[in-house]
Amino acid sequence: MTENPVGAAPGLLADYLSSIRPLVTVICISYNHERFITASIQSVMDQTYSMVELLVIDNNSSDQSAARAEEMQQKYPNIQVIRNAENVGNCRAFNQGLKRAKGRYIIDLSADDLLHPDRIARQVTGFERLAGDYAVLFSNAAYIDENGRLIGYHYPIGQTGEATVQVPSGWVFKEILATYFVSTPTMMMRRDVLESLGGYDESLSYEDFDFWVRTARNYRYHYQDEVLTSKRIVRHSLSGQFRERHSTLLASTLKVCYKAFDQCQSPEEYRALAGRIRWFIRQCFYTEQFDLAFRFRELLEYMEKPDFRTTVILQLCKWQVPVNGLYRHYAQWKQNRQMSRGEVRMVV
Incomplete structure (x- = not known):
C-alpha cells in the first residue's frame, strides 16, 4: 500500500492539496484609479483560493493610485507593484505582467473592478474539468456604479441567479464576430495560449476584441453561469471612449x-x-x-x-x-436611464 505523502494529519493533507493546485496570476492594470484600487486589490487578497499571484502595474497615474498600491504591498508583501515612467497603454502594460506571470491561468483585472471571494476557486474548478482545447472560461458579471451600488448584470438573471438568456459557449468564433457577449473582466485565460499569441497586440488601443478573434478560431470558450465579478461603470471609462x-x-x-x-x-x-x-x-x-x-x-x-x-x-x-455632441448626450441619457432601472447592458 502506498504511504500517504503527508501522513494522517488533516492539516498537512490540506497543505499538500493546496500546494498542487494550479497557480493563478492576476494582472491588475491601473491608471488614475486612486478611488478604487485599494478595494480592487483587497478583493484579490480576500479570495478563498490561496494559490494566487498578484501583479499590479501602474501606467504612470497622475493621482495617488501607485501610492495606494504600495500601501497594500506593505500589508501584503507578496504583491508585486510595477510603476511605469509613462503610460504605455493597456496592451503593453498587460504584456509586462504576462512576462512575469508564473500562473497556469491569467486574469486581466482593471483596478476599478472587484472579484467576488470565491471567483478564482470556482473558475479553477471549472477550468480543470475542461478539455485541452478550451482557452477561456468566462462568467456573468454584476454592474456597480462609482459608489459600489448594484445597477444591473451583464446577462439578466432569474431568482436562482442563473442567466435568463442563452449565452454562447464552445466554438464561438461566429458569435464573437456578430456581437459583444463576453464580459471581459470575468475571463480566466490559459497563460500558454496567451504566450503563443505573443500576448496582446501592442499596436492596438484596446485588447479584448482582438484577443477573442485570435483565439476563438482555434480554441473553445466555456461559459460558467455564475455572477463572480463586479464591473464598475465609471465616467471616462475605455468603453465610453x-x-x-x-x-x-x-x-x-x-x-x-x-x-x-x-x-x-x-x-x-x-x-x-x-x-x-x-x-x-x-x-x-x-x-x-x-x-x-x-x-x-x-x-x-x-x-x-x-x-x-x-x-x-x-x-x-x-x-x-x-x-x-448630440450623440454623446443621447448615449449618456440612455445609460443613466438604464442605470436607474437596473437594466445596464454594455454594447461595444
Whole structure:
C-alpha cells in the first residue's frame, strides 16, 4: 500500500492539496484609479483560493493610485507593484505582467473592478474539468456604479441567479464576430495560449476584441453561469471612449476586423462580420470619424454590397454632418436611464 505523502494529519493533507493546485496570476492594470484600487486589490487578497499571484502595474497615474498600491504591498508583501515612467497603454502594460506571470491561468483585472471571494476557486474548478482545447472560461458579471451600488448584470438573471438568456459557449468564433457577449473582466485565460499569441497586440488601443478573434478560431470558450465579478461603470471609462470624436479605438477595431476577415471560413461567418462592420460604420458617423467609415466600407464590400441604411449613413459621412455632441448626450441619457432601472447592458 502506498504511504500517504503527508501522513494522517488533516492539516498537512490540506497543505499538500493546496500546494498542487494550479497557480493563478492576476494582472491588475491601473491608471488614475486612486478611488478604487485599494478595494480592487483587497478583493484579490480576500479570495478563498490561496494559490494566487498578484501583479499590479501602474501606467504612470497622475493621482495617488501607485501610492495606494504600495500601501497594500506593505500589508501584503507578496504583491508585486510595477510603476511605469509613462503610460504605455493597456496592451503593453498587460504584456509586462504576462512576462512575469508564473500562473497556469491569467486574469486581466482593471483596478476599478472587484472579484467576488470565491471567483478564482470556482473558475479553477471549472477550468480543470475542461478539455485541452478550451482557452477561456468566462462568467456573468454584476454592474456597480462609482459608489459600489448594484445597477444591473451583464446577462439578466432569474431568482436562482442563473442567466435568463442563452449565452454562447464552445466554438464561438461566429458569435464573437456578430456581437459583444463576453464580459471581459470575468475571463480566466490559459497563460500558454496567451504566450503563443505573443500576448496582446501592442499596436492596438484596446485588447479584448482582438484577443477573442485570435483565439476563438482555434480554441473553445466555456461559459460558467455564475455572477463572480463586479464591473464598475465609471465616467471616462475605455468603453465610453467609443463615443468620443477623436478616439483611436475604432481605428484599432478596423485592424481587428481585417484579421477576422482573414480567418472567416463560412458564409455565416462572413455575414456575421459584415453585420458588425455595418454597426462600426454607424459608430464612425456618430463620432465624426468620416474617413474611417469609408475604410470600413472597403472591407464590407469584399463581403457584400452596403444595404440602404448603410448607404444613407455613408452619404451623411460625405456631407460630414456634425452629430457627435448630440450623440454623446443621447448615449449618456440612455445609460443613466438604464442605470436607474437596473437594466445596464454594455454594447461595444
